[in-house]
Amino acid sequence: MAGALFVMYAAVSLRLHQHMLTSSYDLGIFQQVVRSYAEGHLPVSEVKGQDFPVLGDHFSPILALVAPFYRVWQRAETLLAVQAALLAVSVVPLALWARRALGSLAGAAIGACYGLSWGIASAVGYDFHEVAFAAPLLALSLTALGNGRLTAAACWALPLLLVKEDLGLTVLVIGLVIARRGNRRLGTLTAVAGLAGTALALFVVLPAFNPGGSFAYWSLLQDPAAGGQGAAEGSAGGLLDVLHQGTIGLLTPLPKVTTFVLVLAPTLFLAMRSPLLWVALPTLVWRFASSNSLHWGTSFHYSLVLMPIVFAAFVDALVRRGTSGRGLRRYLAGSAAITLVILPSFPLFQLAQPETWRTDSRITVARRLIAMIPDGVTVQASDHLVPQLADRTSVGLYGSPGSRPDPQWIMVDTEVPDEQRGWPGQPLSVEAEQQSLTANLGNGYDLVALQDGYMLLHRRTTTRGSYQPPTTP
Template sequence: MTTLPPGPSAARKFSALPAAARSGAGAQEARANALALSLAGFCFCLYTVLSVSRHRLMLTTGYDLGIFEQAVRSYAHGRLPVSELKGHDYPLLGDHFSPITATLAPFYRLWPSPYTLLVAQAFLLALAVVPLTRWARRAMGTVGAVVIGMGFGLSWGIAQTVGFDFHEVCFAVPLIAFSVEALGNERWRAAAAWSLPLLLVKEDLGLTVAAVGLYIALRGRRRLGIVTAVVGVTGTALTMLVVIPAFNPDGVFAYFDKVSDGSGTSASSLLAQYTLGLVTPWVKQLTLLMLLAPTAFLALRSPLTFIALPTLAWRFASANEAYWGTKFHYSAVLMPVVFGAFVDALQRIRRRTVSDGPPDTVRGTLVASALFTVLTLPLHPFAQLAEASTYTPGARVAVATRLLEMIPDGATVSASNRFVPQLTRRCTVVVLGMPQNQEAPDWVVADTVEPQGWPIGRDQEVTEIARFREKGYEVVANEDGVVLLRRA
């Protein structure tokens, strides 16, 4: 297979090839693009079906789909993002710095619905399949490209993201995938350019930009790399220390307390915390194992794994146990790095073994990767697609839908967490039981049988209903444990 050399001189070398060679290379490129788009299209359909089905089943929540819908809704009406779920007119730029979500505002104006966010997330995550598959197709052929493309597209990190509401990291995943692919092919300017928009996705991703810059500098493009790294570090510092506190009602970056500052800790304890403590307890080791296992641990042979270190470092240094494991959306930004490193490592092996006959190591590793992808499918949210209940909302969902439709547009509502995103497009909603709960909403709706369980459980939901009834709220409906109250 003809493979064009990477780098800025590729176009000149391509034009110097004979016409027949250029035609063959062009056909190879067209086939690589077609395969990449096909796999991405399949993943987009998969993600969309799962996300939409979960929302129809009322499995999405106010924290976080409701918060992001309130943000995009603000942008769509020409305002800076606020969320009643976080507090009265709470400025979300004072919580996390994610102005890139404003790009969804035009689509939300056309289709004001949480489905807009869910479909957009499906598209962005599927888009990341394209550069990884295309790169793998050039490096290893069709079979290798399918294994890499589907391995990434069906990976547990992406599955957990699709299976848990909407999050701004869906913008970061394709940006990182394109940047890593450019790094692997020594297109340094393209790699830097793809990484810079990460500064608009979330405040911590400036450290990933810095890692991209350091990688470029270490590979020889010192000036470009250093500038990129400085921009990344500066961007993170400015957003955490200046921009977010400027918007925050308390004038601080509220998440510094997630990482211990070491005050009141002995030097030996602090040393242990930031050495052995970065890989203990065992859940951190499990996360590392799950990250590397899809590549049969071959990703460790690529220096591209360096790009994952900033994200792993802040997660494992955090005191918040939710950051350590494999749940939720926290590992989504790591998946394109790991699979990009996988392609890079396989490419390096092929270059060394091409003169010695078929690269058995490459074939064996691809088989191991494909097996891991298949065997772990039942363990994460994509397994829900094989369940009939995913496509058939039950009687309680029908009851809840009917009762929620009784709430008029524009009303203020205090609702159970799982009911919130069903209302955010047309009402001002807060989560029942949260400290910033409105004291006198127009309506209250609660699930007293099967609540989502956060921030309050079933008993607390019942207590909240009793509290509002004591304040004079009247019961409009009480069916299958779904209770709807109206302020008298």
């Protein structure tokens, strides 16, 4: 099952990358991070800004584990394949737990429902993210916790501190559940380690590396206008406002309720009967307290860490109820039915769509123009072109104020519609982009190629004859 899921996940994400539907935020950023580790220095990202230290943005040193694979194959596809493997592996402990405790049918059904769940599908369909490491760690930790192996549960949980700064709070809750299950000393130590890890990351490490001297995302819990493109009119005014409103603040507006229902629906809401579900609380609180409406919904990768938690709680609840026979089969059938009903709305269903396997002629043109850019040069490019160049150039986002000025090459897709533009991936409107390109052409850049809306520019050098533009296609 893990092998089949790996093939599915990899096929979706690799095909999206081949269609140039991956983006600078976030595949481009993470590729630059992993490339930095592979080259033996602390991670920087030109997409975030000129020589921007990424350890000042999010605390995810676990990404260094991808560097050896990247040294073997220095492509964005390496990150996507690693993510597919991590997510596929996470099905194993949950399916084995269900099989041991509830029988072979339960193991197969719960493993398949988890592997095809919408939270995993959303993550697979949107670039690469560090939280892919959290999926197997949470599955292993919660499986151990559900089987009374409390030391193993703590040991699998602690590496979450290296995945992302907020997951220390998840470790904290796992520690509290361990304490409640009988090992108070171990549970207390785990909880303290989780809290201390998050505090150290938020108040020491991230401010030390961040050029602004503080954690960059506090504003999302304080100011509704700080959500950028994702800030919704009438949104909650950050964490204090949400806490003041109580449960109403956490579950309004409607997208929050929709997400909460969809998280629990594949388990027929039975996960709510397990104390393991408390482990999902930190992630749900920070997401629903954020003033960025993108955090509230079902898109992107934000629900990935919730999937192993709710399915572990599902297995735990079934075991606690002593469910067997016809009753167990009804729960499994219900879970499978809901999973299959939801599946077509999320990226895994693209495998069944013919257009997924066709190649647009514009993509062929784009790849030919990208091949004209030499290795090792500085580039500014459109959002979806950045991941195609991050393996062999120093590439930033065209039009971003933080990008390296006067790059040697510029490649822009001028046919990105206005409704797809905005912070952070496409910082310029169509009109502003046209004005900027006109200014480039009048200020030291030659037009190398213009075809199918792709525009390739090269900066003139002071050495006469050092570069001869090829014939425009």
